[in-house]
Amino acid sequence: xQLQSLALAPAPAPVVGFDAESDEELKIVGxxxxxxxxxxVFAEGDRADFVYxxxxxxxxxxxxxADGRRQVADFYLPGDVFGVELGAERTATAEAVxxxxxxxxxxxxxxxxxxxxxxxxxxxxxxxxxxxxxxxxVTHRSATERVARFLLDLGVRLGGEAQIDLPMSxxxxxxxxxxxxxxxxxxxTQLQADGLVRLSGCRQVTFARPAxxxxxxx
Numbered sequence: 751x752q753l754q755s756l757a758l759a760p761a762p763a764p765v766v767g768f769d770a771e772s773d774e775e776l777k778i779v780g781x782x783x784x785x786x787x788x789x790x791v792f793a794e795g796d797r798a799d800f801v802y803x804x805x806x807x808x809x810x811x812x813x814x815x816a817d818g819r820r821q822v823a824d825f826y827l828p829g830d831v832f833g834v835e836l837g838a839e840r841t842a843t844a845e846a847v848x849x850x851x852x853x854x855x856x857x858x859x860x861x862x863x864x865x866x867x868x869x870x871x872x873x874x875x876x877x878x879x880x881x882x883x884x885x886x887x888v889t890h891r892s893a894t895e896r897v898a899r900f901l902l903d904l905g906v907r908l909g910g911e912a913q914i915d916l917p918m919s920x921x922x923x924x925x926x927x928x929x930x931x932x933x934x935x936x937x938x939t940q941l942q943a944d945g946l947v948r949l950s951g952c953r954q955v956t957f958a959r960p961a962x963x964x965x966x967x968x
Contacts, residue, residue: 777866778803778831780855785846791833794843798835801857801870804828807850808917811842812925822926824880825918827907833857834873847918888928891967896927897937898966901947901955913956920952 778801785791791802791809802809809826823842826832834857835841860866887896900923908914916923920938924931938955941947946963948956957963 777869778853778855778860780853783852783854785850785852787846787848789846791844791846791852792840794840796840798833798838798840799857800833800854801831801860802826802833802844802855803831803853805851805853808847809844809850809852810847810918810922810926811844813842820925821928822922824877824884825904825922825926827917831873834870834877836874847922893927893929893933893937894940895967896929897923897934898941898946898963900927901941901957902960902964902967905955905957905960912960913954916953916955 780800782805785807792800794813804826806828809830809832811823811826811832813821813823815821824832825847826844832844833840857870860870887899891899904916905911905914918926920934921931923929924934927934929937938947938949941963942949946957946959946966948958950956
């Protein structure tokens with residue numbers, strides 16, 4: 751059973767190729783780099799000289815608020831491109847959630863190709879759109895709606911399978927959804943009690959009734 755799609759650093763050294771399958775996607779050809787758990791890929795304020803594609807693992811984009819709290823702005827999963835900025839500096843910090851492998855390419859090289867430059871621009875606009883949708887989610891949805899929407903979206907992004915392994919911790923999810931870790935854990939436990947999902951440990955989620963789960967987000 752599969753979930754249906756819902757409308758809802760130093761310069762790299764050895765060079766290898768990694769091409770997107772679709773001509774409409776941004777093609778990244780560069781160096782393979784690996785990062786360990788919680789290792790920083792780049793920091794807020796760094797020069798935005800490189801663009802990245804996730805080969806394996808997951809990356810979180812974070813910012814530290816004025817009161818010291820951490821905000822997770824986005825997660826990037828295998829196949830996702832990140833690090834495309836409209837300006838010359840990084841506006842957030844990117845960290846490896848666990849072991850992660852990335853393809854790294856110079857933005858200037860991509861921008862020198864008119865077709866690739868246009869795709870870079872579309873990628874940046876897409877990031878703005880994702881930020882807008884996420885803002886609407888965290889400001890106008892209940893905790894249950896936020897968690898349900900997050901799980902469904904993640905399931906689609908991870909291939910649409912009925913069972914997924916969460917690459918991020920519940921604290922990461924809480925910081926992304928603007929909730930406490932206690933609220934995230936309590937909400938997931940309630941979703942299981944309602945028969946919408948089945949949980950195995952802290953990371954494995956099975957979508958027992960995906961249509962009913964999606965109904966919570968409508």
